[in-house]
Amino acid sequence: MDTVHLQWMREAMLMAEEALGAGEVPVGCVFVRDGMIIAKARNRTNELRNATRHAELEAIDSIMSDKSLTPSVTEYPLSTTTLYVTVEPCMMCASALRQMGIKEVFYGCANDRFGGCGSVLGVNERLDHPVHPAYRATGGYLREEAILILRRFYVTENTNAPVPKSKVNRILKTEISPEPLVS
Numbered sequence: 001m002d003t004v005h006l007q008w009m010r011e012a013m014l015m016a017e018e019a020l021g022a023g024e025v026p027v028g029c030v031f032v033r034d035g036m037i038i039a040k041a042r043n044r045t046n047e048l049r050n051a052t053r054h055a056e057l058e059a060i061d062s063i064m065s066d067k068s069l070t071p072s073v074t075e076y077p078l079s080t081t082t083l084y085v086t087v088e089p090c091m092m093c094a095s096a097l098r099q100m101g102i103k104e105v106f107y108g109c110a111n112d113r114f115g116g117c118g119s120v121l122g123v124n125e126r127l128d129h130p131v132h133p134a135y136r137a138t139g140g141y142l143r144e145e146a147i148l149i150l151r152r153f154y155v156t157e158n159t160n161a162p163v164p165k166s167k168v169n170r171i172l173k174t175e176i177s178p179e180p181l182v183s
């Protein structure tokens with residue numbers, strides 16, 4: 001596994017940690033261009049009470065609001081930018097990334113419920129699109145950490161508030177079943 005990719009994913013994981021500390025579903029990301037982070041972000045859906053405020057879209061907003069990062073109008077402003085995100089982008093984000101022409105995506109764990117890079121729908125490359133170019137998405141980078149931090153969030157959430165009986169006995173599972181790299 002490429003150490004450069006792992007290094008960027010560690011930066012994304014720091015953002016996931018920040019999200020956890022803020023009571024958000026812990027997903028973090030960094031966007032890298034020319035060997036530098038041009039944006040990093042994390043989930044803010046609870047804070048903003050807006051289900052679209054995923055880490056990826058927060059970062060895209062920040063990139064597009066900085067004119068120095070996109071000096072002239074271009075169809076695909078992220079064509080030389082790579083995304084590292086701790087969880088597979090959801091269908092919404094996967095589509096946005098394609099419309100922005102993202103170069104490539106690396107992610108930690110799969111998103112079994114909403115994954116847009118193969119787990120539920122292959123928005124990134126399997127679905128044909130008449131205009132927007134496909135992009136490659138590769139999972140498995142810091143996958144176990146990505147899963148564990150999600151579990152930490154859901155366990156904490158359940159101990160902080162009255163919960164349905166079915167969730168009362170939920171425990172923090174630290175055993176992770178092996179899964180090959182997905183792409």
Ligand SMILES: [Zn+2]
Nearest residue numbers: 054089090093
């Ligand atoms: Zn998303």
